[in-house]
Amino acid sequence: xxxxxxxxxxxxxxxxxxxxxxxxxxxxxxxxxxxxxxxxxxxxxxxxxxxxxxxxxxxxxxxxxxxxxxxxxxxxxxxxxxxxxxxxxxxxxxxxxxxxxxxxxxxxxxxxxxxxxxx
Amino acid sequence: xxxxxxxxxxxxxxxxxxxxxxxxxxxxxxxxxxxxxxxxxxxxxxxxxxxxxxxxxxxxxxxxxxxxxxxxxxxxxxxxxxxxxxxxxxxxxxxxxxxxxxxxxxx
Numbered sequence: 201x202x203x204x205x206x207x208x209x210x211x212x213x214x215x216x217x218x219x220x221x222x223x224x225x226x227x228x229x230x231x232x233x234x235x236x237x238x239x240x241x242x243x244x245x246x247x248x249x250x251x252x253x254x255x256x257x258x259x260x261x262x263x264x265x266x267x268x269x270x271x272x273x274x275x276x277x278x279x280x281x282x283x284x285x286x287x288x289x290x291x292x293x294x295x296x297x298x299x300x301x302x303x304x305x306x307x308x309x310x311x312x313x314x315x316x317x318x319x
Numbered sequence: 320x321x322x323x324x325x326x327x328x329x330x331x332x333x334x335x336x337x338x339x340x341x342x343x344x345x346x347x348x349x350x351x352x353x354x355x356x357x358x359x360x361x362x363x364x365x366x367x368x369x370x371x372x373x374x375x376x377x378x379x380x381x382x383x384x385x386x387x388x389x390x391x392x393x394x395x396x397x398x399x400x401x402x403x404x405x406x407x408x409x410x411x412x413x414x415x416x417x418x419x420x421x422x423x424x425x426x
Contacts, residue, residue, distance in 0.1 A: 244418070244420045304415055306365060306408075311362055
């Protein structure tokens with residue numbers, strides 16, 4: 201069974217750093233790109249970027265380039281999303297999802313990680 | 320960036336009736352379009368990919384159509400579990416983008 205299990209909810213202060221994770225299992229982790237999607241409170245889905253865990257090739261949406269870093273460690277089948285300096289506007293639910301082998305749709309999703317940034 | 324516009328923002332339909340949701344792209348995305356369903360407190364779920372192919376385990380009452388810039392998701396006979404928010408997403412042009420969503424509510 202394909203599973204993406206994300207790390208737990210986080211509460212941080214503005215300016216702090218953070219790294220959240222997404223562990224894949226039940227499939228060949230290096231054969232599928234992993235992406236990240238943001239959902240701000242009460243809002244829609246925003247496509248952030250993707251990474252190929254096999255070679256760490258990473259693509260960012262221009263809206264998120266330079267604001268976050270996507271990485272992957274294939275030895276532990278885990279992808280990560282990190283911030284060096286959080287802002288209140290980073291408060292959101294963050295989902296990881298697997299890009300299908302066929303095209304660009306997300307066929308499996310993690311359960312989401314809620315990040316709250318507040319002073 | 321390809322802007323995806325969904326309409327209507329909210330759709331009120333009675334159980335058992337048909338629901339038709341629209342998604343328009345600001346430029347052609349060929350057939351590289353997916354639809355997702357999201358229920359409150361849950362992650363999105365893939366319904367349709369390639370504009371018209373149902374994902375694994377998705378009931379036949381869900382169907383997708385269209386190509387280029389105009390797409391439709393049809394739910395033929397609404398069940399109680401279908402009331403949710405629906406998003407389209409294009410994966411033809413970089414960066415890939417989502418529509419803003421259509422909330423399907425019980426009439």
